[in-house]
Amino acid sequence: MNYRHIYHAGNFADVLKHAIVAAIITYLQKKDGAFRVIDTHAGLGVYDLGSDEAQKTGEWQTGIGRIAEADLSDDLKAFLAPWLAAVAEVNGGSLVPLKRYPGSPLLVRTLFRKQDRLSAIELHPQDAAKLARLFDGDHQVRVTELDGWLSLGAHLPPKEKRGLVLVDPPFEKEGEFDRLVDGLDRATKRFPGGTYGLWYPLKSDADTPGFHANLKALGRPRTLVAELWVRDLKTEKGLNGSGMIIVNPPFTLADELANVLPELTKLLAQDKGAGFRVETLVGE
Numbered sequence: 001m002n003y004r005h006i007y008h009a010g011n012f013a014d015v016l017k018h019a020i021v022a023a024i025i026t027y028l029q030k031k032d033g034a035f036r037v038i039d040t041h042a043g044l045g046v047y048d049l050g051s052d053e054a055q056k057t058g059e060w061q062t063g064i065g066r067i068a069e070a071d072l073s074d075d076l077k078a079f080l081a082p083w084l085a086a087v088a089e090v091n092g093g094s095l096v097p098l099k100r101y102p103g104s105p106l107l108v109r110t111l112f113r114k115q116d117r118l119s120a121i122e123l124h125p126q127d128a129a130k131l132a133r134l135f136d137g138d139h140q141v142r143v144t145e146l147d148g149w150l151s152l153g154a155h156l157p158p159k160e161k162r163g164l165v166l167v168d169p170p171f172e173k174e175g176e177f178d179r180l181v182d183g184l185d186r187a188t189k190r191f192p193g194g195t196y197g198l199w200y201p202l203k204s205d206a207d208t209p210g211f212h213a214n215l216k217a218l219g220r221p222r223t224l225v226a227e228l229w230v231r232d233l234k235t236e237k238g239l240n241g242s243g244m245i246i247v248n249p250p251f252t253l254a255d256e257l258a259n260v261l262p263e264l265t266k267l268l269a270q271d272k273g274a275g276f277r278v279e280t281l282v283g284e
Contacts, residue, residue: 005170009047010060010101012268013242015067016228017168017199018107019264020244020253022083024164024195025111027250034115035162037108038155040148041169042120044127045105045134046090049098060101062230062270068095070267076260086110104166105131109141116140117160121151152183157191165191168199176200177211180245181218188220188247195248202229202241215245216282223282224249226257228265232273245281254278 008014028035049060064087067080088095089110090102102110105120112118118141122128128145135141144151148169156165165187169176180198187196202208215223229241246253261276268274 005043005103006047006051006053007057008059009054009103010049010064010098012059012063012228012230013199013201013239014101015063015264015268016226016242017197017244018102018104019080019083020226020246020257021104021107021164021166021197022086022111023079023253023256024197024246024250025108026082027252028162028164028195029111029113029116031162032115033162034117034160035164036117036119036158036160037163038119038121038151038158038165039104039108040121040151040165040167042105042122042127042131042143042148043103045103045120045131047101047103049101060098063268064098064101066267068098073263076263079256079260082111083107104168105141106134108164109135109138112140114140117158118142119144119151119155119158121146121148121155123147149179149183152187153190156187157194161193164195164197166197166199168197171201177207178214181211181214184215184220184245184247185218188218193248195250196246198245198247200243200245201239202227202233202243203239204234204236208243212281218282220247220282221284222249223247223280224254224278225281226261226276226278228261228268228276230265230268230274231271233275235271235273254280 120143132143224246227243257278265276
């Protein structure tokens with residue numbers, strides 16, 4: 001296990017992913033009924049931006065760091081508001097200075113109403129133990145030490161019959177794109193009405209077109225793709241960008257993303273090759 005998100009917490013990829021997750025949570029809360037978030041690769045839950053690991057890469061400074069200091073347009077400010085409110089809450093109510101960054105489990109928990117629930121799945125024993133301590137005594141959160149891919153069968157459908165399934169693998173092994181497609185296939189058969197968020201990296205050697213083709217072949221209606229890259233996609237070394245596949249997205253999400261991603265891309269850009277796209281992969 002050589003991947004640790006502490007090196008990358010709060011980076012540009014987290015900005016896109018967590019802004020979308022927060023927007024979905026806000027949308028789900030338009031109905032009074034309870035829902036459940038199932039986070040299949042939950043991680044630690046919260047990250048110390050002052051740690052040696054975070055300081056070594058400094059990736060958060062060109063992600064959440066830029067957003068916290070930027071003069072945002074009204075539209076982008078409104079779209080990012082739920083996510084930024086959660087980040088501020090874990091920093092004592094302010095974005096300045098930034099000392100901690102919430103991973104997806106703490107992000108969604110911070111946004112919850114009293115009836116909402118979280119199932120946080122984490123395979124690695126040390127990380128699962130830390131996550132359990134973070135939510136110790138919290139009856140709205142259940143932490144399970146388990147391979148996240150297995151949870152796409154065992155934990156679906158949730159008893160609430162509503163919710164978000166977030167699949168955010170570390171992509172440290174070969175075949176993660178295939179596992180995403182297979183996992184979505186299995187999960188949507190068990191819980192077809194759920195909203196799904198699948199994160200993936202944009203690298204020069206990644207077969208993103210093949211991944212999208214395989215998703216299209218599943219034929220799941222209402223599949224949206226949102227991507228943001230901060231440098232030319234042909235750059236050979238490192239993470240150039242990231243994407244989210246959203247199945248059963250909020251009806252307003254595609255238009256909202258199309259509206260705010262041009263500005264967000266400019267804020268996060270690291271070279272002139274930065275860009276974005278929002279498109280419907282599979283329609284109704």
